[in-house]
Amino acid sequence: MKLRVTIFLSTAAMLCSAGMAQTPQRLTLKEAENIALQNHPQVSSAQFAALAAGQVPTEVRSVYFPQIFGNMTGVVADHDSRITAGGLNNPIIYSRYADGVTLSQFITDFGRTARLTESTQLHARAQQQNVQATRAEVVLQVDRLYYSALRARAVLEVARQTVQARQLLVDQVTALANSKLKSALDVSFAKVNLSDAQLLFVKAENDVQASYAQLSTALGYREQREYQLVEEPLPAAPPGNEKALVTQALGERPDLSDLRLEQDSAAQFAKAEKDLWFPTVSSLWTAGVTPAHAANLSDHYAAGGVNVNFPIFNGHLFGARRAEANFKAQAAQEKVRSAENQIARDVRLALLNTNTAYQRLELTAELLSQAAQALELAQARYNLGLGSIVELSQAQLNNTAAQIEQSSAKYEYQMQRAVLDYEIGVVP
Numbered sequence: 234m235k236l237r238v239t240i241f242l243s244t245a246a247m248l249c250s251a252g253m254a255q256t257p258q259r260l261t262l263k264e265a266e267n268i269a270l271q272n273h274p275q276v277s278s279a280q281f282a283a284l285a286a287g288q289v290p291t292e293v294r295s296v297y298f299p300q301i302f303g304n305m306t307g308v309v310a311d312h313d314s315r316i317t318a319g320g321l322n323n324p325i326i327y328s329r330y331a332d333g334v335t336l337s338q339f340i341t342d343f344g345r346t347a348r349l350t351e352s353t354q355l356h357a358r359a360q361q362q363n364v365q366a367t368r369a370e371v372v373l374q375v376d377r378l379y380y381s382a383l384r385a386r387a388v389l390e391v392a393r394q395t396v397q398a399r400q401l402l403v404d405q406v407t408a409l410a411n412s413k414l415k416s417a418l419d420v421s422f423a424k425v426n427l428s429d430a431q432l433l434f435v436k437a438e439n440d441v442q443a444s445y446a447q448l449s450t451a452l453g454y455r456e457q458r459e460y461q462l463v464e465e466p467l468p469a470a471p472p473g474n475e476k477a478l479v480t481q482a483l484g485e486r487p488d489l490s491d492l493r494l495e496q497d498s499a500a501q502f503a504k505a506e507k508d509l510w511f512p513t514v515s516s517l518w519t520a521g522v523t524p525a526h527a528a529n530l531s532d533h534y535a536a537g538g539v540n541v542n543f544p545i546f547n548g549h550l551f552g553a554r555r556a557e558a559n560f561k562a563q564a565a566q567e568k569v570r571s572a573e574n575q576i577a578r579d580v581r582l583a584l585l586n587t588n589t590a591y592q593r594l595e596l597t598a599e600l601l602s603q604a605a606q607a608l609e610l611a612q613a614r615y616n617l618g619l620g621s622i623v624e625l626s627q628a629q630l631n632n633t634a635a636q637i638e639q640s641s642a643k644y645e646y647q648m649q650r651a652v653l654d655y656e657i658g659v660v661p
Contacts, residue, residue: 257459262379265452266661269375270368272453279367283360289353296346300337304521306330327530333521340515340539345508352501359494365487365660372661375451376651380644382444383462387640389441392434395633399427402629406622419622426626433633467594467643468650471587475580478657482580483573485658492572496565503558509551513542576656583653590646597635597642604628604635 270276310326317324339346403423409415446457472478483489520535544551611628614620 257461259463260460261463262376262465265375265379265448266372268452269371270661273371273451274453275367276364276371279360279364283357283364286353286357286360290350290357293346293350293353296339300339302335304331304333304335304519306333327527329523329526329530331521331523331526331534333519333534335517335519338516338518339513342513343508343511345505345511348501348505348508352498352505355494355498355501359491359498362487362491362494366491369487369655369658369660371451373651373655375448377648378444378448378451379462380465380648380651382441382448382460383464384641384644385437385440385444386462387644388637389434389437391633391636391640392430392437395430395629395636396427396434399423399430399629402625403427415622422622422626426629429630430633465647468647471584471591471650471653475584478584478653479577479580482576482657485660486576486656487658487660489569489572489576492565492569496562496569499558499562499565503555503562506551506555506558509554510544512544515540515542580653580656583649583656587646587649587653590642590649593638593642594646597639601632601635601639604632608632 307330308326308328310328314326315324316322316326403420406415406419406423410417410420442457445459448460449456449458452458516537516539518537520533522533523530524532526532608628608631611620611625615622615625
């Protein structure tokens with residue numbers, strides 16, 4: 234049996250390191266966060282989306298500048314050709330070749346383009362806030378998976394020690410049974426407990442590998458990587474002013490700032506749609522030369538003019554567009570209000586969970602102390618023949634569970650503090 238357990242632990246250790254082609258990379262939490270911020274595709278996607286949104290104001294403002302383009306026209310027409318169907322324009326066609334330049338200049342639309350520009354600028358700022366929100370989400374994911382991997386590693390160590398301790402008990406009980414000092418029932422109970430510890434070890438080993446796979450993805454890698462994770466210091470006690478935390482969250486959360494800027498952008502767009510009813514004033518100038526032409530054409534040409542466009546009726550298009558924009562602005566406003574309510578709720582829940590996790594630190598430490606004492610007494614009673622194998626087995630199970638709880642409590646508190654920091658708007 235002892236040889237079998239030794240082979241079991243050795244095989245497990247080999248499987249644990251099978252995927253490592255080199256020494257595991259030493260990784261601190263801060264280094265993991267920086268790798269994710271530089272490497273994660275969600276962050277890159279948000280940054281590119283923000284850069285794209287930053288170009289839109291330039292596109293809208295482009296109407297303020299002169300639009301200049303060149304023309305080259307060559308026409309061959311039959312003598313005395315006329316367009317007699319298909320249009321109301323001048324039907325005369327002359328054979329000619331000409332080069333020219335046309336300049337179009339927007340003059341005013343009485344504020345509509347200015348409002349459109351402001352709307353797109355607000356949207357671009359919203360996209361910048363979305364980048365910050367994405368960074369915060371990625372960092373939170375990395376923090377949680379980092380602590381989850383540390384917890385899985387701690388549980389694996391508990392499982393390894395449990396297998397070794399129960400193997401020792403099996404050896405002792407087997408020797409006593411061979412000497413007729415213990416019964417075969419005791420040996421069976423000890424072996425059952427050993428098998429249970431082996432199952433715990435296998436599951437813990439799988440959890441460690443799964444946690445590394447999840448952490449690798451959170452860091453932006455496609456393949457799984459092994460890490461030598463560094464323990465982080467335990468944070469201080471959680472803050473107690475719930476109202477102040479909610480206020481901070483409502484002022485600092487980048488995702489909420491994103492929604493507020495989108496609301497302002499929608500409001501400006503609604504005003505711009507209202508301005509559709511104002512006239513649009515523009516001018517057009519053109520000039521050029523005609524080196525080859527019919528006899529009744531000049532060698533050069535030039536013309537210019539100003540046009541004022543007055544909307545009169547378009548099938549209620551402008552009215553519908555204005556109403557649509559107003560409804561969307563109101564929807565954006567309600568979306569902000571809903572997000573504020575949810576954020577306030579999430580901060581309260583995060584604070585409750587953090588306080589509970591902090592209390593578990595002391596409680597699990599006391600639980601482990603009591604379980605260790607109970608195991609020590611049960612072992613002594615069993616060695617003296619005053620206790621049964623059932624009593625000792627239960628004490629071992631309680632001690633193992635207490636060790637796992639105590640190992641998990643530390644990382645649970647660190648995870649909950651990371652969640653609380655995210656909820657109140659702490660942006661990396």
